[in-house]
Amino acid sequence: QVQLVESGGGLVQAGGSLRLSCAASGRTLSIYFMGWFRQAPGKEREFVAVHSWGTGTTYYADSVKGRFTISRDNAKNTVYLQMNSLKPEDTAVYYCAANRLGRDYLIGQHETNYWGQGTQVTVSS
Numbered sequence: 001q002v003q004l005v006e007s008g009g010g011l012v013q014a015g016g017s018l019r020l021s022c023a024a025s026g027r028t029l030s031i032y033f034m035g036w037f038r039q040a041p042g043k044e045r046e047f048v049a050v051h052s053w054g055t056g057t058t059y060y061a062d063s064v065k066g067r068f069t070i071s072r073d074n075a076k077n078t079v080y081l082q083m084n085s086l087k088p089e090d091t092a093v094y095y096c097a098a099n100r101l102g103r104d105y106l107i108g109q110h111e112t113n114y115w116g117q118g119t120q121v122t123v124s125s
Helices: 103-107
Strands: 003-007 010-013 018-025 033-039 046-051 058-060 068-073 078-083 092-099 119-124
Touching: 003 092, 018 033, 018 092, 018 119, 033 068, 033 078, 033 103, 046 068, 046 078, 046 103, 058 068, 092 103
Parallel strands: 010 119
Antiparallel strands: 003 018, 018 078, 033 046, 033 092, 046 058, 068 078, 092 119
C-alpha cells in the first residue's frame, strides 16, 4: 500500500510559478511510475506528466510541455512538479499518482493507481 500526500498548491498570477510536492509513505517510490494529473471544474481528470523509474524517462501532456517539469527524489520518497509560465487554464486540482505496473497503466488511470487527495492550483489572469 502506498499513501500519497500532495502539497504546494495555491493562488498565483498568470506567468508565475509553483512547485508541487508529493510525499509517499508505506512503500519506497523507487520502483514506481509516478505521475501528476489534474481536474478542472466540470471536466474529467486528465494526465499531466509521468516519470518512469529506472530509466528516468519523462513524458508530458502537450498542454504543459516546455512549461512543467516532473522530477523525483527517491531518497526523500518525494515527487515534484515544477510549473512555470502558468496560465489561467492550468487552474485545477492536481493529483499525484503511483503505479508499479507500467507507464501506460498510470497514464490510463488504471484501477491499480494509487492517488493522493489533491491540491488546488488557481491561476489568476
